[in-house]
Amino acid sequence: xxxxxxxxxxxxxxxxxxxxxxxxxxxxxxxxxxxxxxxxxxxxxxxxxxxxxxxxxxxxxxxxxxxxxxxxxxxxxxxxxxxxxxxxxxxxxxxxxxxxxxxxxxxxxxxxxxxxxxxxxxxxxxxxxxxxxxxxxxxxxxxxxxxxxxxxxxxxxxxxxxxxxxxxxxxxxxxxxxxxxxxxxxxxxxxxxxxxxxxxxxxxxxxxxxxxxxxxxxxxxxxxxxxxxxxxxxxxxxxxxxxxxxxxxxxxxxxxxxxxxxxxxxxxxxxxxxxxxxxxxxxxxxxxxxxxxxxxxxxxxxxxxxxxxxxxxxxxxxxxxxxxxxxxxxxxxxxxxxxxxxxxxxxxxxxxxxxxxxxxxxxxxxxxxxxxxxxxxxxxxxxxxxxxxxxxxxxxxxxxxxxxxxxxxxxxxxxxxxxxxxxxxxxxxxxxxxxxxxxxxxxxxxxxxxxxxxxxxxxxxxxxxxxxxxxxxxxxxxxxxxxxxxxxxxxxxxxxxxxxxxxxxxxxxxxxxxxx
Numbered sequence: 157x158x159x160x161x162x163x164x165x166x167x168x169x170x171x172x173x174x175x176x177x178x179x180x181x182x183x184x185x186x187x188x189x190x191x192x193x194x195x196x197x198x199x200x201x202x203x204x205x206x207x208x209x210x211x212x213x214x215x216x217x218x219x220x221x222x223x224x225x226x227x228x229x230x231x232x233x234x235x236x237x238x239x240x241x242x243x244x245x246x247x248x249x250x251x252x253x254x255x256x257x258x259x260x261x262x263x264x265x266x267x268x269x270x271x272x273x274x275x276x277x278x279x280x281x282x283x284x285x286x287x288x289x290x291x292x293x294x295x296x297x298x299x300x301x302x303x304x305x306x307x308x309x310x311x312x313x314x315x316x317x318x319x320x321x322x323x324x325x326x327x328x329x330x331x332x333x334x335x336x337x338x339x340x341x342x343x344x345x346x347x348x349x350x351x352x353x354x355x356x357x358x359x360x361x362x363x364x365x366x367x368x369x370x371x372x373x374x375x376x377x378x379x380x381x382x383x384x385x386x387x388x389x390x391x392x393x394x395x396x397x398x399x400x401x402x403x404x405x406x407x408x409x410x411x412x413x414x415x416x417x418x419x420x421x422x423x424x425x426x427x428x429x430x431x432x433x434x435x436x437x438x439x440x441x442x443x444x445x446x447x448x449x450x451x452x453x454x455x456x457x458x459x460x461x462x463x464x465x466x467x468x469x470x471x472x473x474x475x476x477x478x479x480x481x482x483x484x485x486x487x488x489x490x491x492x493x494x495x496x497x498x499x500x501x502x503x504x505x506x507x508x509x510x511x512x513x514x515x516x517x518x519x520x521x522x523x524x525x526x527x528x529x530x531x532x533x534x535x536x537x538x539x540x541x542x543x544x545x546x547x548x549x550x551x552x553x554x555x556x557x558x559x560x561x562x563x564x565x566x567x568x569x570x571x572x573x574x575x576x577x578x579x580x581x582x583x584x585x586x587x588x589x590x591x592x593x594x595x596x597x598x599x600x601x602x603x604x605x606x607x608x609x610x611x612x613x614x615x616x617x618x619x620x621x622x623x624x625x626x627x628x629x630x631x632x633x634x635x636x637x638x639x640x641x642x643x644x645x646x647x648x649x650x651x652x653x654x655x656x657x658x659x660x661x662x663x664x665x666x667x668x669x670x671x672x
Contacts, residue, residue, distance in 0.1 A: 575628075
């Protein structure tokens with residue numbers, strides 16, 4: 157190597173070191189700027205790390221199909237939340253525009269007070285236009301689609317968004333379904349029958365159109381796929397699809413709603429009569445090799461498990477019941493063969509009268525729903541779906557209480573023993589600040605808690621409650637069973653209602669930042 161080339165090489169090395177040093181300064185400055193955005197500057201290192209490891213929930217967007225629809229499905233909503241602080245919150249309720257205009261719908265209701273249960277009356281929405289550019293027919297005319305009346309979007313910020321749960325109430329004032337967050341992927345699994353009417357509601361909460369497909373799998377296999385099930389849902393509107401002609405011969409039905417652009421809130425209603433509300437199928441768990449369906453009620457009668465295999469591989473399904481006396485495989489819960497792209501209904505009479513949870517497992521991802529006797533008028537039954545373990549806290553806005561009926565909380569610990577704190581409150585009273593009731597759940601077992609309001613509040617027909625797992629225990633799954641006149645009305649999973657979002661720690665390393 158010549159002297160000139162050696163000098164050029166040294167100069168390149170020096171230049172690279174200078175550039176690298178400048179890059180370090182720029183990156184560190186950017187990091188400090190981000191920390192300043194998300195967290196006040198503090199000389200306490202431990203405090204700063206804690207703040208960087210989590211963010212407070214600042215907004216939430218939920219959709220409810222029934223409010224504003226009038227008739228047999230319309231009713232109020234129940235809103236409850238458990239915030240970090242009761243200050244600095246806001247909430248808005250907006251009716252969808254029924255397909256007649258392109259703008260956002262009419263604001264209704266008032267701002268609920270953070271930290272307590274409030275009941276909001278929702279007025280009927282205008283009837284949708286008879287004809288709309290969004291009206292289509294799919295699958296050769298077997299799936300008519302048209303604008304739907306009603307539909308409510310709940311948007312919350314700050315304290316009103318933290319630990320939030322919203323449920324729609326039927327005309328009788330009792331909860332019929334949880335209002336769900338907007339998303340791009342929903343599963344519903346349930347029965348089929350010649351006398352059963354199946355309606356799919358698609359709500360678009362945003363200002364841009366949403367491209368939606370609805371996949372349909374039955375006991376006969378795949379009936380409707382993406383190639384012939386596409387529909388555009390206009391902004392700030394709701395459409396309804398009627399599947400009666402498509403699935404009238406099916407004994408088990410699985411619906412998969414997805415979006416390619418935009419997002420929606422999807423809901424499914426099944427009724428044995430067009431003049432009766434029937435039941436709103438709860439959203440099933442995302443397909444997985446193992447799911448926990450919490451909320452098995454104590455009523456006697458038939459138990460029907462509906463499962464679906466969305467993949468390309470057949471599998472065997474195993475059922476495990478988690479009761480107060482331990483976990484075991486019930487009679488009829490093993491050796492269940494499920495073909496690829498098939499939905500199936502399996503009768504398991506041995507689950508009658510048992511409380512707790514049901515675990516379904518397979519070698520490939522599956523999802524399912526368990527049917528028990530009950531439900532509102534026109535309902536084929538009451539349904540239990542899978543959910544995740546409680547993290548932080550679970551809030552339920554509206555549960556039956558008083559002289560009208562009762563609420564049972566089914567808690568299950570499929571692995572290690574666990575303890576939870578349960579707090580109840582009537583409308584207008586805070587969920588926070590109460591000692592509540594501590595419940596201990598043995599390992600691989602379930603525990604049933606009868607929820608009651610204090611005697612002085614026994615006349616209130618609704619109550620909210622909060623379930624908080626205590627540190628040191630195993631995962632806990634929970635389901636709420638509402639009972640009216642000795643009949644199970646709804647079973648709704650208790651899901652995590654976060655007030656903060658935690659994320660993984662990032663090492664303070666330039667190599668980690670640069671991805672080296």
